[in-house]
Amino acid sequence: MKQKLISLGRKIDDEMEGHSELLKEIQDSPTDTNAIVSQRRKDFTGEFFSYLTLVSETYDSLEDRDAMARLGARCLSAVSAYDNTLEYVDTLDVxxxxxxxxxxxxxxxVACEKIKSLAKAKDLDSSLILLINSAWASAKESTTMTNEVKDIMHRLYKATKSSLRSIAPKEIKLLKHLLNITDPEERFSALATAFSPGDGQEAKDPNALYTTPKELHKWIKIMLDAYNLNTEDSDIREAKQMAQPVVVQRLSILKETIEEEYLEHSMFQDSKTEGDAKSDEL
Structure with a gap:
């Protein structure tokens, strides 16, 4: 029994030392958090975030505690981004x-004001919104993050939702149109039409709404996230209107259709093009 306790103590010491080394690496290179996460993703465990909480509680200064909360939020964001990298790698870095x-x-x-400024400048893009949503979702469900971190992420999430009302992206208008079509075949036909000039070609109908499969897919995820995260307190009017099961179902079907019929096909074409290019080089 004594030997087991000694072994357990050594294991805990080793884990704490590992957490301490990881924290020091992040503090020494705060701008390289994403790179650190990509290299050491397995080390960003619930225990590590619990360790950050313990460290924060040792500080007497509110400023130091706030700094640790921000570091935890940044790590949480980087981990969430890393775990979702494969979906939108092209716009994730920005x-x-x-x-x-x-x-x-x-x-x-000040952070909330930055979000509002991005919205006014039309720079609050779908990838950033998904990133903020993901970070808040992770913080909300976490049992190891401090209340300070959760409060930061919640306020940023709320500021983002509020700012969405000033953006009024065309994808939201397009989704409203698609969701109001009751006939499935007609809805999927309208979906295909919306993607017709999606690669930047001249629109066939200047009054119609066009977009790309990837961009519409992002906004569908944003709408579903808003519904799943906090339907009753959503600032996105469209998310409130999605309370009807049939609307949520249609949105989910649209998401699956885009993934199966457009995104997977696009990935195959990109892979084929890359393969052809390599063959030409040979």
Whole structure:
């Protein structure tokens, strides 16, 4: 029994030392958090975030506690981004850079103002919104994050939702149109039409709404996230209207259709093109 306790003590010491080394690495290179996560994703465990909480509680200064809370939020964001990298790798780096800048704000109020400014400048893009949604979802469900971190992520999430009302992206209007079509075949036909000039070609109908499968897929995820995260307190009017099961079902079907009929096909074409290019080089 004594030997088991000694072994357990050594294991705990080793884990704490590992957490301490990881924390020091992040503190020494705060701008390289994403790279650290990609290299050491397995080390960003619930125990590590619990360790951050313990460290934060040892500080007497509110400023130091706030700094640790921000570091935890940044790590949480980087982990969430890493876990979702495969979906939107092309725009993730830009979105993560924007989010890092938001988290680097001297106060939460300033961070929220940055989000509002991005919205006014039409720079609050879908990838950034998904990133903020994902970070809040992770923080909300976490049992190891401090209340300070959760409060930061919740306020940023609320500011983002509020700012969405000023954006009024065409994809939201398009989704409203698609969801109001009761006939499935007609709905899928309208979906195909919406993607017709989606690669930047000249629109066939200047009054119609066009987009790309990837962009519409992002906004569907945003709408479903808003519904799943906090339907009763959503600032997105469209998310409130999605309370009807039939609407949620249609949205989910649209999401699956885009994934199966457009995104997977696009990935295959990209892979084929890349393979052909390599063959030409040979």
């Amino acid at each position: 979105a993560q850079a924007k989010f890092d800048d938001i988290l680097d704000s001297p106060s939460v109020d």
